[in-house]
Amino acid sequence: MIRLLDAVLTRWRLTAFLSSALMLAVAHGFERIGGLAPCYLCLKQREVYWVAMTVALVGMIVVRTGPGANLKRLFNALLGLVFLVSAGVAAYHAGAEWGWWPGPSVCAGGGTGGVSAADMMAALNGEDRIAPPSCDKALWVFLGLSMAGWNVLISLALVAMSALATRKAYA
Numbered sequence: 001m002i003r004l005l006d007a008v009l010t011r012w013r014l015t016a017f018l019s020s021a022l023m024l025a026v027a028h029g030f031e032r033i034g035g036l037a038p039c040y041l042c043l044k045q046r047e048v049y050w051v052a053m054t055v056a057l058v059g060m061i062v063v064r065t066g067p068g069a070n071l072k073r074l075f076n077a078l079l080g081l082v083f084l085v086s087a088g089v090a091a092y093h094a095g096a097e098w099g100w101w102p103g104p105s106v107c108a109g110g111g112t113g114g115v116s117a118a119d120m121m122a123a124l125n126g127e128d129r130i131a132p133p134s135c136d137k138a139l140w141v142f143l144g145l146s147m148a149g150w151n152v153l154i155s156l157a158l159v160a161m162s163a164l165a166t167r168k169a170y171a
Contacts, residue, residue, distance in 0.1 A: 009168060014060060015161070016052060020050075021053060024053075036139045041092065042148075045151055059071075080166060087155035090151035094149045094151075097149075102136070
C-alpha cells in the first residue's frame with residue numbers, strides 16, 4: 001500500500017490531471033449515456049476540474065524548467081486548494097439536494113432529462129415547455145449519496161493527496 005501511495009504521489013501533478021479528466025469523463029458519461037442533464041451546480045463542479053487539469057498541466061511543464069523545479073510544492077499546494085474548492089462546490093450542491101439550504105436562483109428548473117422533438121417544436125412556437133434541471137433534486141443516488149455527495153468525498157481525498165504531495169515535495 002505504501003508503494004502504491006508513493007507511486008501516485010511521485011507523479012502527483014500527472015495523477016491530479018488524470019483524476020480530474022476521469023471525473024469529467026464520468027460526468028459526461030452520466031450525461032451522454034445515462035441521459036442525466038447537468039444542472040447549474042453540476043456544471044460549476046465540472047469547471048473546477050477543468051481548472052485542476054490546467055493547473056496540473058502548467059505545473060508539469062513549469063517544474064521541468066530550470067528555476068521551476070523549486071515550484072513543485074507550490075503547484076501541489078495549488079492543486080490542493082483547487083480540490084478544496086471542488087469539495088466546497090460539491091458540498092453546497094449536496095446540501096441543496098438534501099434541502100439544508102436553497103440552491104442558487106438559476107437552479108429553480110425542475111426538469112429531469114433531455115429535450116424531445118416536441119419540446120423543441122413547442123419552443124419554436126413560443127411555448128415555454130423546456131425547464132432546466134433543478135439543483136435540489138438528485139437524479140442518481142448510490143449507497144445514499146448523490147453524484148454531488150460522491151464528488152465531495154473524492155475531492156476531499158484529492159485534497160489529502162495534494163497535502164501529502166506538498167509535504168513531501170514529490171516530483
